Amino acid sequence: MHGLTALDLARIQFGFTVSFHILFPAITIGLACFLAFLEGRWLYTKDPAYRTLYQFWIKIFALNFGMGVVSGLVMAYEFGTNWSGFSQFAGSITGPLLTYEVLTAFFLEAGFLGVMLFGWNRVGPGLHFFATVMVALGTLISSTWILASNSWMHTPAGYVVVAGKVVPTDWLEVIFNPSFPYRLAHMVIAALLSTALFVAAASAWQLLHGRAVPAARKMLSMALWMVLVAAPLQAVVGDAHGLNTLAHQPAKIAAMEGHWNTAPSGDKGGFPLIVFGIPDMEREETRYAIEIPRLGSLILTHSLDGQIRGLKDFPKEDRPNATVVFFTFRAMVGLGVAMILFGLLGWILRRNGAVYRSRAFLRLAVAMGPAGLIALLAGWMTTEIGRQPWVVYGLMRTHDAVSAHQAGPVALSLALFVVVYFVCFGVGIRYMLKLASAGPAPDAHSHDAPSYGPGSVVPAAMAAASTPNAMAPHGRRES
Template sequence: MPLSTEESPAMHGITALDLARIQFGFTVSFHILFPAITIGLASYLAVLEGFWLRTKNPVYKTLFHFWVKIFAINFGMGVVSGLVMAYQFGTNWSFFSEFAGGVTGPLLTYEVLTAFFLEAGFLGVMLFGWNRVGPGLHFLSTILVAVGTLISTTWILASNSWMQTPQGYEVVNGRVVPTDWLAVIFNPSFPYRLAHMSIAAFLSTALFVAAAGAWLLLRGKSEVASRKMLSMAMWMVLIVAPIQAFVGDAHGLNTLKYQPAKIAAMEGHWDTAPKGDKDGFPLIVFGIPDMDKEVTKYAIEIPRLGSLILTHSLDGQIKGLKDFPKADRPNSTVIFFTFRAMVALGVLMILFGVAGVLLRRNGALFRNRIFLRFAVVMGPTGLIALLAGWLTTEIGRQPWVVYGLLRTTDAVSRHDVGPIAVSLAAFVVVYFLLFGAGIRYMLKLVNKGPDGGAHGDVTPGHIPVPPQPAPMGGMAPALAGVATTRAAGGGATTAHLSNR
């Protein structure tokens, strides 16, 4: 039987459950950044190569060879961090695996059989085959790698969405048994979450590319190529950021239907208005939710706007947190702020895209240094918003691992605090050394700019290997080898168990 909260070993008030959550939250937060950029860059590379084949404009070829190097490094780091996630299901969350493995196991297998084999079959051709295969086959390989990243995203989101809105199952002898695979895969939240995550990946990549182009323009490097990458990225931001807002609204309505406690916690909304109340409920722009006193302190409110956003009606009502048992309430203190951070950054992205159009009309997009500096600052905002969104949706699912079926306290393995504390400390040190070196190397490549100046080409097929930090010692070659054997999506984003 799984441990209860009272039975979970503790040290200085910290339980094994707390540390397992922190460890999963830490590792998955690192991991999700790399697949997001991988998904976006794979499609961007396909667009660049397609434009090169159609126009023969050398700038597209230059940009392809520039970004494929960054893609390769990012891909490898996504692979390694994803493998770590998968192992935690067995080490720290064995009761989750025992309970829900009948659903999550096959879904991850489908990801391997589709996305992994597709990417593994054509990734090498894309990275090393520029002068070894014909242009048509190389372009097809790039397209298939991009498609593979999206297929991987689909299976991962199907698994994670089932944990949010489970259906198509029976519980037999304490284990989930699938009864309808179409219902399992196409569960109620899956379409919204798949669209939201995919668009977030494209938007994060566009902001990253725009920041790179702006940085190089500020430094006077590779002007023609830098202008092209900034221009393409700004069109992407302009189109995708507003679409993301509409998708997010639809996702919110779906969450209100299936996880109303999460919405109440996100809004810091405690009291349900009496029936017949026509005043609606306000949007709390800022406040500090107090879970013990059941109130949102220092609330700054806009009357009726909460009703308009969540119910599309000025007098609509939703349940307050007080209508849910205390044991079933998500931590409003956390997700109240993570949700607002995501929304605020989303609004800023829309304004950023509009500013780009206005400057483009005036011919100042590539010359306005204030805008270029702003573009550099906006570079990481897509990933920050993505992390804030995942924290909101996953912490908002608590106290459930599988919503309404399995609590997080019942999913954790039987461990003492000591081993988990040691492994968590090791993860923190290794992750900052290994992935810190990789990220630093990617930024170094960006700072260098496309090789050959404005129109020159890099050496076709040359994929650099980032320097490995000394403390990894003999593990570095092994990790480099592993990086070529697993799809970038990494199977482990399936179950975000973090509540920290």
């Protein structure tokens, strides 16, 4: 870490911790909604296969929930330890928003999670289903507050600055800031897509190995329907989000597209889509660019002659790192296209009756398992790195938000985080994948309740889930 400043190390530390954490809320949101659907279908159809799947996935949900809580706690402390300048400047906005999240979403989840996990033999089926729906609703409410806070940092509204601190003047404008609806929709759909691909991979793995064939077929079918619907919908939402970003953060769009020059006024040639290239921050150009003429204008402005501002229109100190943002954006888009094609392929094979028999497709489903989470991480990096050098866009620069630390202590804490995270969460993720690959027990539907015997993951996850947590400046938190 030689040559890195305390600011560099603090940013790396936050990026590392939130990159681990953001994976768990995404799966939690998706699995909570999936579990509510499964239990609702079981109540409606009385098909025991849905209960079997519910009892299988709730174990994975509980483990994932616990890891999300633990990983999110760290970021709450990072507000004060590494980003005290940000807390002092914008705490009057972010503090209440996170408090509202605890008072609504966390209390809702905490109030019904115990019933959801342990209530099969203790409450009626209607009340148990209500508890599952409330937990799912809690995850969505949590996302709403967290995304409101994060979006305000990108498109601040409803405030005045008094004595060097932000003071809210209109909470409706603060919450429903210009980018909030697009970010919320984008994140929730990403969570549903990530979970659908995870479920599809688990069921495909089980089919490839001849395990729990009826249940695996059912959950593969449901996952493929979700991918088929959600992947194209995500592209539409992403397009709307791009137009919003162009209006409010044009430098980010220029970095994402790798464009340095603005076309002269009155030019009718539009600008190209750079499919591949290497943005060079020093030379102020995108080297080895492979371009499709005018397609960039069509995508970003919905006009063949539309223009965007190039990076050279912005002072050097206001430009994000185009090299990083350019590639993370393409990783997200490329995986999004792959998801759309995967959903279409599954639909075609379903119509031909081969979706469960094609081993090539099942292997593809396994390979696509992490695609949603990788795309989510790439999208988060595009959004947050593209906002730089601002921590609150246009109001506070990142170097003013960091605490007054020496590089040594931050480097030491970062090294400890890396070791502890890879050991603890590595073990947890490995165990979760082991549970997912094993599949439901063949006789699970013959019991009235899930088996939570010695060594069960549910009590351990519940113990970890007893404490609330909060998100840090650029991420989302698990509640």
